[in-house]
Amino acid sequence: MEIELKFLLQPDLVTKFTSLIDNAPFDISAPNVRHLRNGYFDTDQKALRQFDIGLRIRSCELATGEKSAEQTVKLAGQDVGGLHQRPEFNVDLPVPTNMVADLSLYEPEIWPAGFDVDEIQQQLMLLFETDFQRTTWHVSMPSGTVIECVLDQGAVKANGQETIISEVELELVSGEVKELFAFAQYIASKVDVRLGFLSKAARGYHLLAGKSLSCVDLNKVNVKADDAVETAFVKSLTAALKFVQHNEQVFCASMSPKSLRKVLDGWSLIIHVMQLFADLIPTAQAKALAKGFKMVRKQHKWADSYYQINQLTSRKSPFKKDIDNSEFLTSLVAQEQWPEHKLMRAVGFFSSREYNQLILNFIQWLSGKAWRNELSLEQLTVLSQPIYVHTQSWLDASWHNLKAVLAAYKLEPDQENLEAIYWPLVESLLTGIVASNVFGDEAESVTNAQMDLLMGCEEYILLSRLESLLVEHQENHQVTPENDYLGWLNAKQSSLNMAIVATVGNVSQLKPYW
CATH class of the missing domain: 2.40.320.10 (Hypothetical Protein Pfu-838710-001)
Known part of the structure; x- marks a missing residue:
């Protein structure tokens, strides 16, 4: 071997x-x-x-x-x-x-x-x-x-x-x-x-x-109903790490904003898996590793806002045509493109002592199943329990948290309540990535509806980012653009908000597949 x-x-x-x-x-x-x-x-x-x-x-x-x-x-x-x-x-x-x-x-x-x-x-x-x-x-x-x-x-x-x-x-x-x-x-x-x-x-x-390496998306982990807790844990973290390393390779070769954002998503999945299993595998080293990934995620939080700007003019953006047709908007967005020195620093980070130490410690811990050394005999028996029972409680908890913020938004569909949906929705989707395969294809309709809602939330965030750029430009230059761009933007926000209200209603009425 x-x-x-x-x-x-x-x-x-x-x-x-x-x-x-x-x-x-x-x-x-x-x-x-x-x-x-x-x-x-x-x-x-x-x-x-x-x-x-x-x-x-x-x-x-x-x-x-x-x-x-x-x-x-x-x-x-x-x-x-x-x-x-x-x-x-x-x-x-x-x-x-x-x-x-x-x-x-x-x-x-x-x-x-x-x-x-x-x-x-x-x-x-x-x-x-x-x-x-x-x-x-x-x-x-x-x-x-x-x-x-x-x-x-x-x-x-x-x-x-x-x-x-x-x-x-x-x-x-x-x-x-x-x-x-x-x-x-x-x-x-x-x-x-x-x-x-x-x-x-x-x-x-x-x-x-004849193909260069390209970004991959997060997919549900192949966790099965009869998998033991430890098996599901290893599968989930291995899948998350492979996702990180694949998109890291793409980023270091191309410096594409999309690939760096996906690396951040992969770190978020590793952190989320650690949190899901925290009561089942309660070890000091697991907490230390999760803390390490939280730190590197925080260090690269700056990438989120630049990614949002990049998305405004991406090929799939619903706002690309309007921005391309406006010299002013095109110029405004162009001024906020990714700073090359930050991209170069991010590339260098993946070869840094700090990151290598974290990843090598993580791989050694994961491949050697080192958590066993910290667990009592009683805790070790939990590792062989079927994961099925625990996936139900995880999905229940994430669904409960999501429904609470959806209900608040339905009562008052304003920007604050919309933004409050985002992270509970992301956590619900991350939980589904780990747990949904246990239930076969039954999860697909729920996942698709949640993804539609996430897309709507992200589009609203993009418009909010553009709004802040417009307001900042007017304050700095003490001028108002010839066209009423804020009026155009507010109309877009209003239309999108109506669509999100309908999607929130659909998600709220979904029947849990578990």
């Missing part, structure tokens, strides 16, 4: 990293440098990828000129926020190799159910290649744990396109997983690195498809 962590490293920091390793206070072997060329295989229909199987042929050349080759298959395993654990099987090949993969070289028992070896073998083809220099050190920790530290520099190549490889991999050779994290923390405290969740193969598939 391969157990490893992966860091992304900016090419201009390679010298600093190698110097760090050479001078680290551990017993470290001399570096071994090899040139590696890998070919990755699959069928035209991506049959291997559907089974989460990776197949490659690697040719290797040492500095001495000695050559070797091997074929490797990696089967589906576990990936918790960048800690990869996958079964791996290697077969030596003759040199030179002809880059033709052969599945029959492996024992038939390794393949998953439904995997037709003969049929897939006939359809295998070379899809893409990686070409890079690998520098390897073996690190012996004081405890006796041995870690392989690898620096890869090169490129992934497909369809005449390529993307750079500049990454560090830490693999546990023998000993304790906690020592792997300790060494990772040491590196992250000295060099700006960022945890990577995409393998070289995954990047090759993206390059092959």
